[in-house]
Amino acid sequence: MCSESVAVAKGGQAQEAGVSAGAGPGFMALLRTELLLAIRRRADIVNPLLFFVTVLAMMPLGIGPDPEMLARMAPGLIWVMALLATLLSQESLFRGDYEDGSLEQISLLPQPLYFAVLAKVAVHWLVTGLPLAVLSPLLGLMLNLPAAGYLPLVISLLLGTASLSLIGAVGAALTVALQRPGLLLALIIMPLYVPVLIFGTGTVQAALDGYAYSAQLAVLGAILAAAAALAPLAAAGAIRISLDH
Amino acid sequence: MAWQWFHRLGSPRWFYQKSSAWLPWLGVASLLLLLIGCVWGLGFAPQDGKQGNSYRIIYIHVPAAFLALAGYYIMAICGAIGLIWKMKLSFVVMRAAAPIGAALTFISLFTGALWGKPTWGTYWVWDARITSMLILFFLYLGVMALSGAFSREQSGDKASALLALVGTVNIPIIYKSVDWWFTLHQPATLKLTQASTIDPSMFYPLITMIAGFYLFYAWVLTLHTRTMILQREWRTQWVRELLGQTAPGRP
Amino acid sequence: MEFQFSSFAEFLAMNGHGPYVWVSYLVAAVVMIALAVAPLVIRRRLRREVAQELRLEEARRRAARERAEESRGAVATQ
Numbered sequence: 001m002c003s004e005s006v007a008v009a010k011g012g013q014a015q016e017a018g019v020s021a022g023a024g025p026g027f028m029a030l031l032r033t034e035l036l037l038a039i040r041r042r043a044d045i046v047n048p049l050l051f052f053v054t055v056l057a058m059m060p061l062g063i064g065p066d067p068e069m070l071a072r073m074a075p076g077l078i079w080v081m082a083l084l085a086t087l088l089s090q091e092s093l094f095r096g097d098y099e100d101g102s103l104e105q106i107s108l109l110p111q112p113l114y115f116a117v118l119a120k121v122a123v124h125w126l127v128t129g130l131p132l133a134v135l136s137p138l139l140g141l142m143l144n145l146p147a148a149g150y151l152p153l154v155i156s157l158l159l160g161t162a163s164l165s166l167i168g169a170v171g172a173a174l175t176v177a178l179q180r181p182g183l184l185l186a187l188i189i190m191p192l193y194v195p196v197l198i199f200g201t202g203t204v205q206a207a208l209d210g211y212a213y214s215a216q217l218a219v220l221g222a223i224l225a226a227a228a229a230l231a232p233l234a235a236a237g238a239i240r241i242s243l244d245h
Numbered sequence: 246m247a248w249q250w251f252h253r254l255g256s257p258r259w260f261y262q263k264s265s266a267w268l269p270w271l272g273v274a275s276l277l278l279l280l281i282g283c284v285w286g287l288g289f290a291p292q293d294g295k296q297g298n299s300y301r302i303i304y305i306h307v308p309a310a311f312l313a314l315a316g317y318y319i320m321a322i323c324g325a326i327g328l329i330w331k332m333k334l335s336f337v338v339m340r341a342a343a344p345i346g347a348a349l350t351f352i353s354l355f356t357g358a359l360w361g362k363p364t365w366g367t368y369w370v371w372d373a374r375i376t377s378m379l380i381l382f383f384l385y386l387g388v389m390a391l392s393g394a395f396s397r398e399q400s401g402d403k404a405s406a407l408l409a410l411v412g413t414v415n416i417p418i419i420y421k422s423v424d425w426w427f428t429l430h431q432p433a434t435l436k437l438t439q440a441s442t443i444d445p446s447m448f449y450p451l452i453t454m455i456a457g458f459y460l461f462y463a464w465v466l467t468l469h470t471r472t473m474i475l476q477r478e479w480r481t482q483w484v485r486e487l488l489g490q491t492a493p494g495r496p
Numbered sequence: 497m498e499f500q501f502s503s504f505a506e507f508l509a510m511n512g513h514g515p516y517v518w519v520s521y522l523v524a525a526v527v528m529i530a531l532a533v534a535p536l537v538i539r540r541r542l543r544r545e546v547a548q549e550l551r552l553e554e555a556r557r558r559a560a561r562e563r564a565e566e567s568r569g570a571v572a573t574q
Contacts, residue, residue: 170411174404178394188387188408191380192415195422202426223418234411241407245400283521288507289497298510301517305524348527356520363513446497465531472535472542479546488546 026111030119038127045127048089052132056081056139067144074143075204078153079160081139082132083193086161089128090168091185093120094176094239103176104243113236121169121232129161149204152213156203159220163196166224166231173238177245195223255332257474258483264467271464278457285450293447299363302356304451308458310353313381314416316346316462320388321413324406334470336402337477339409340392341469345462347385354378373427377420384412398477 038044059077060070097103097120106116136157137150145153171189175181203216286304293300320342327335357375358368369375388405395401478484501507510517 170407174391174408175394177400181394184390184394187383187390191383191387191419192411194380195415195418198422198426219422230414234407238404238407241400241403244403245395245397287517287521288499288501290500292500292511297513299513299516301510301513302520305520309524345531348531352524352527355523359516359520363516461528465528468532468535472538475539475542479542485546485550488543489550 026109027115027119030106030116031122034120034123035126038123044089044092045131048085048128049131049135051088052081052085052135053139055084056142059143071144071146074140074145075149075153075201075208077143078136078139078145079157079197079201079204082136082157082161083164083197085132086128086164087168087186087189087193089124090165090172090189091175091182093124093169093172094242095172098176098242103239107239107243113239114232117169117173117232117235117239118228121165121235124169125162125165129165130158132161133157146208148207148210152203152207152217155217156200156220159217159224160196160200163220163224163227164193166227167192167196169235170231170238173235173242175242176239177242196220199223255330255334257334257337257478258481260334261471261474264471268464268467268471271460271467275457275460275464278453278460282450282454282457285453290447290450291444296364299360300447302360303447304454306353306356306360307451308455309349309356310378311455312458312462313346313350313353313378316342316349317381317384317409317416318413319466320346321406321409324409328403328406328410334474336406337473338466338470339406340402341466341473343385343389343392343405345465345469347382347389349458349462350378350382350385354382371427373420373424376423376427380419380423381416384416388412 056077059073063069063073094103097106107113109116133154136153140150140153168185168189171185171192174188175185178184199216199219203213203220206213206216282304286301290301290304292298320339323335323339323342326332327339354375357378361370362368388409391408392401392405395404475484475488479488501510508514508518
């Protein structure tokens with residue numbers, strides 16, 4: 001597939017929609033194009049999931065098969081691995097578009113870059129965060145997670161991975177102009193993931209301890225709302241810096 | 246007209262020339278205060294009833310922690326000023342502040358660990374404040390790594406300024422969440438955060454040390470900024486004259 | 497306000513907490529001195545580099561001048 005034509009098509013399509021009727025249709029057009037592209041690159045969807053499952057299968061080999069200990073560690077392990085899987089898949093979020101020039105085209109559109117970033121992040125979440133959350137009960141089963149933990153695990157992952165995708169987009173945008181950003185991206189983004197990790201595992205832990213976990217979910221929701229409002233702005237600024245490079 | 250000083254402040258050359266007058270004063274004042282504070286705190290402040298003499302570490306631990314946090318905000322504000330007003334000097338100060346802040350965070354972590362051993366019986370506890378400090382340390386390292394990763398200086402400036410700003414928004418959230426996480430996991434027997442009133446005889450040397458650290462920070466930040474200005478502007482005529490005239494062995 | 501320890505050895509020992517206290521102060525001092533000295537080291541290196549650069553330029557200029565004079569001399573003798 002010729003990358004240049006994709007770039008032009010993407011820019012053109014979004015431009016038509018964006019010029020005619022403000023940000024809304026442009027956003028939908030971008031979302032549709034991005035989703036189509038993401039689904040065509042099947043490896044990008046499957047690899048983070050495989051990583052997630054493989055590394056979690058290593059855990060009992062490293063710390064021992066004791067079911068009780070695994071049950072106690074399961075929420076934390078699953079959450080940390082979900083975080084790593086998201087982080088690893090984030091590196092390529094803007095890379096292709098940066099290299100084939102479509103990022104530059106998108107940045108020249110009359111609609112704000114904010115919506116373009118939001119569309120890309122939404123697609124990233126649809127192809128990584130969502131499958132991770134769907135897959136997590138299976139891993140809970142392997143790690144002997146008690147029954148009370150499944151529902152909060154899935155809900156907290158659904159909310160949390162969306163925040164992770166949004167926050168990570170800032171890092172991906174900051175490092176997109178660099179040659180090998182992998183480790184640097186992890187270094188700059190990990191500390192910003194801390195609140196999501198704490199409240200994500202906190203949700204599951206509270207459920208396991210027999211408490212209500214709606215408060216933790218509410219905090220996760222609040223983090224998601226704040227991240228959705230602010231992170232694309234920061235990422236858009238970062239993209240402009242990177243394009244300037 | 247009123248903004249003239251502001252634009253002049255943006256000129257690295259102007260800052261370099263002006264700051265050479267402040268530098269000795271800052272250096273002497275900070276070293277004097279630090280010396281007085283150390284002697285006072287180590288020798289003359291009374292022993293603590295509960296912790297004995299190990300509490301004397303407070304005289305470097307607390308000021309370093311203060312400045313580690315304040316330093317991050319100073320760095321982020323300088324980055325913001327640079328991004329908004331495209332001020333060259335501001336980015337230089339931001340970059341100079343990163344390693345200084347990281348070093349002070351390291352001091353506060355290290356002294357905290359050494360203080361923990363005789364007090365809690367272990368070097369490292371995942372206490373809310375220690376954990377927050379550790380994350381702050383990582384934030385500093387991230388800014389430093391990112392600013393160094395770009396081949397073009399301006400891109401590194403802007404990118405790390407943006408990262409510092411994102412970090413600033415996150416610091417209160419991180420602190421609150423770590424605090425919450427700690428109360429969740431805190432064993433009932435281990436109470437680390439006790440409200441305690443500090444005696445004036447212990448407090449005055451602490452204030453002296455804090456003031457000394459603030460002046461030291463200002464001094465070192467000025468030194469680093471000046472050196473970085475020279476590094477960045479070494480092709481300009483004024484830097485060449487400045488560096489060249491005292492260079493040995495010039496024909 | 498008086499000195500809290502009866503002897504210097506006691507001051508060093510600090511009731512058994514000596515190592516922790518002294519290592520803390522020592523490490524803090526080392527890091528802070530390094531912070532203060534680092535700009536001087538960088539500046540010295542920079543000064544050397546700039547001096548070298550200036551010397552190089554000077555030499556290049558002189559060589560260019562000599563070459564110009566030589567060619568002028570050559571033209572004159574022709």
